[in-house]
Amino acid sequence: xxxxxxxxxxxxxxxxxxxxxxxxxxxxxxxxxxxxxxxxxxxxxxxxxxxxxxxxxxxxxxxxxxxxxxxxxxxxxxxxxxxxxxxxxxxxxxxxxxxxxxxxxxxxxxx
Numbered sequence: 071x072x073x074x075x076x077x078x079x080x081x082x083x084x085x086x087x088x089x090x091x092x093x094x095x096x097x098x099x100x101x102x103x104x105x106x107x108x109x110x111x112x113x114x115x116x117x118x119x120x121x122x123x124x125x126x127x128x129x130x131x132x133x134x135x136x137x138x139x140x141x142x143x144x145x146x147x148x149x150x151x152x153x154x155x156x157x158x159x160x161x162x163x164x165x166x167x168x169x170x171x172x173x174x175x176x177x178x179x180x181x
Contacts, residue, residue, distance in 0.1 A: 073104060080105030087111045087119050129153070 072078060084106050086092040092110065101108050111118035133152045139145035158171045166174045 078104070078106070081107060083107045083109050085109040085111075085119065087122075088113060129157075 082104075084101055086109075088110050091097060092108075098108065116123055129149070129152065133148065134145075137145075137148065139148070160170060162168045162170060163174075169177075
């Protein structure tokens with residue numbers, strides 16, 4: 071989705087943990103084809119990936135722990151809507167001056 075919708079440029083750093091999906095040949099080849107730089111956390115060090123750990127905590131506290139999903143598809147839909155609609159477009163983030171991620175990014179595109 072990021073490649074299709076956002077068109078990131080070559081040299082983009084993609085950071086992840088050392089999960090098998092991120093180390094897989096297909097994923098690594100995709101990064102290489104687009105000129106992205108792979109960055110992985112050190113083995114067993116959750117602090118290397120603290121922004122994502124913080125995001126998942128927020129997702130769970132604000133949405134997941136308050137729901138009982140009837141199906142995997144229901145969970146996927148609600149989580150997608152939380153991230154793409156609420157979290158990115160309406161939720162204010164203290165780390166970026168109490169702006170939404172969408173507003174923050176759009177202001178930097180113009181500058």
